[in-house]
Amino acid sequence: MIRSSLICLLLIMGVVAHSQKAGEVARPKLVVGLVVDQMRWDFLYRYSDRYLPNGGFKRILGQGFSCENTMIPYAPTVTACGHTAIYTGSVPGVHGITGNAWYDSNLDRAVYCTEDRTVKTVGSTTAAGEMSPRNMFVTTVGDELRLATNFRSKVIGIAIKDRGGILPAGHSANGAYWYDNKTGVWITSTYYRNDLPAWLDKYNQKKEPDQFYKEGWNTLYPINTYTQSAPDVQPYEAKPFGATSPGFPYVLSGMIGKNYNVINVTPFGNTMTLNVAREALKGEELGKDEVTDFLAVSLSSPDYVGHSFGPNSIEIEDTYLRLDKDLGDFLDFLDQNVGKGQYLFFLSADHGVAHIPGFLKANKIPAGTVDDAAMLEEMNVQLKQKFGQDDLVVSMFNYQVHLNHRVMDSLKMDKEKISKEVVRYLQKKESVARAFELDELMETPLPAKLREMLASGYYPSRSGDIQIILKPQYIDGWDVGTTHGLWNPYDAHIPLVWYGWGIKPGKSNTEVYMTDIAPTISALLHIQMPSGSVGKPITEITNK
DSSP states (O other), rough: OHHHHHHEEEEEEHHHHHOTTTTOOOOSSEHHHHHEETOOOOOHTGGGGSOOOOOHHHHHHHHSEEETTEEEEOOOOOOOOHHHHHHHOOOOOHHHHOOSEEEETTTTEEETTBBBTTOEEEESSTTTTTOOTTTSSSHHHHHHHHHTTOOOOOOEEEEHHHHHHHHHHHOOOOOEEETTTTTTTTETTTTTTTSSOHHHHHHHHTTTHHHHHHHHHEEEEEEEETTSOOOOOOOOOOOOOTTEEEESSSSOOOTTTOOTGGGGTTTHHHHHHHHHHHHHHHHTTTTOSSSOOEEEEEHHHHHHHHHHOTTTHHHHHHHHHHHHHHHHHHHHHHIIITTTTTEEEEEESSSSOOHHHHHHTTOOOOOOOEEEHHHHHHHHHHHHHHHHHHHHHEEGGGEEEEEHHOOOHHTOOHHHHHHHHHHHHHTTTTTTEEEGGGGGGGSSOOOEEEEEHHHHHHOGSSSEEEEEEEEEEEEESSOOOOOOSSSSSSEEEEEEEETTTTTTTTOSSSSEGGGHHHHHHHHHHHHOOOOOOOOOOHHHTOOO
C-alpha cells in the first residue's frame, strides 16, 4: 500500500515536472479577453433566472470570480476609452484616447480614434481599413506579453467595430480584424499585413451575414415570457430595420446582398464575431505551444441594440439570452481546443448605458435629452452677437466645449471672456448640472469622485475648454434611443468576471477599477504592466 502510494506520488510529480520545468514561470496557454460593448453590471443578474445552466453567464459566475463593484475611473465613458483602459490599465489623460473622436487643437480638426491616413484597407476596396493604433500613446498588456516573450507570443484582436479590435490588440499585435459594414466582410489594414490570412479569406467566402438575414430575428422564447422588459414596440424606441418593421418578428431577408450594417443591430453580430474568433484561434494556432498567446474579443452588437432599444427592451433581453448561449458554446470550444483550465478568461465591458429618457419619464423618474448640435449653433449665435465673430465654438465632443483657438489667437481675442460667456449660457440650461472652465477644475466645488474622473479624462490637446456635467438621467440625444458617456453608475459600473486558469470561485464587493484589469493580468503572467498603467493588481485574484 505504501509502495503503491509512493509510486503514484512519483508519477504525479513526474507529470508536474514535465508540464512545468523547474524555474519556469507558470503561465496559461492562452489569455482570452471578452469585452461586451455596453454591458451594464446588472445584466449579469437581471435575466439570471433565464440563463442556461450550461450557458456562459452561470458558468463563469459559478466557477469563476466576480469583482461585483468594478467602476470606470474617468469620464467620458465611451467605447474607445473603455477598450483602451481595460488593456492598458491607463486613463485618457495618459493613453490619449479621449473619446471615440475628439477635436485636436494641434491639428485644428476632428480626429477619429483609430484613423491612420498612412495605411490602406486589406480585404475590401472601401476606406474602412484605414485604421491603426497609432493615436494611442501607451502599450497594452498584449504588447507587454510580446515584449516579455521576445515576440514569440501571438496577440490577435477581433471586433465588429474597428476600435474594439485595434485598441485592445495594441501596437505590436500580430493582427486585428474588424467588420466592413459596406461589404459584409472582415478586414484589416496594411499596418498589420498586406493580405488577409487564409483562414479569414475562407470565412468571408461564406457570407455569413446573409445566412442570418435569411433566418430573421424572432425572440428565442415566446414573447409573452419576457417579463423583465417593457412591452414590444414603444414610441421611444428607434426603428433600425425600417418604419415598416417596428417590432418582433423582424424579417431581414430583404437585406440579403446589401445593408450589411444591419447585422450589427441584432444578436447575430455576437454570433458572427465569436465565429471569427474561433477561426482566428484555429488559423493562428493560438494556445498550441508553451508560449502564452492573447485573444482580445469585443462584442459590438449589444451596443448597437442598446442604443436603439434601450436596456428595458425585449430586444436587449433577447440579445443577452442568446449571448448566454453563444458564450457557453464558445467556452466549450476553448475547452476542446485549448484545454479546460489551460486558458485565463475574463469578461468585462467598456461602459454601461442610461435608460431611455422617454421610458423613465413614463414611469415618473426625472429625465431628459440635450441636442448638442442645436446647443452649439445657439452658442455661436450668442457669441457672435457679443464678440462679432462667427464660429467661436468648433465642437462639443465628449461633453466639452472646444473653442476656436486659431481664430481667437489670430484676432487676439480674450479667451477668458469668451469662456465665461459660454459658461453663463450653459448654466441656464435645465439639463446642465455644472458648467465650468477645465482650467478651473481643481478649484470648482465638486465631489472628489467627479473631479478625479474628469481630471483622468483630460488630455490638453485632445480635450475641450469648458466641461459640461448633465443632470442624472439626462443624455445627449433625441426622442428615441439612448446613450452613455457620463460619470453616473449606470454608465460607469461594469461587470468583471475571471474564469479558468488559476481562478478559484468567489466574489467580492470591494471597489476595483477598469484600470486594474491589465495590471492584474500582468501580475498573473509575471510580466511588466503596460507603460501608462495607473491601476493596481486585484489581490483577490493574484493571491489565489
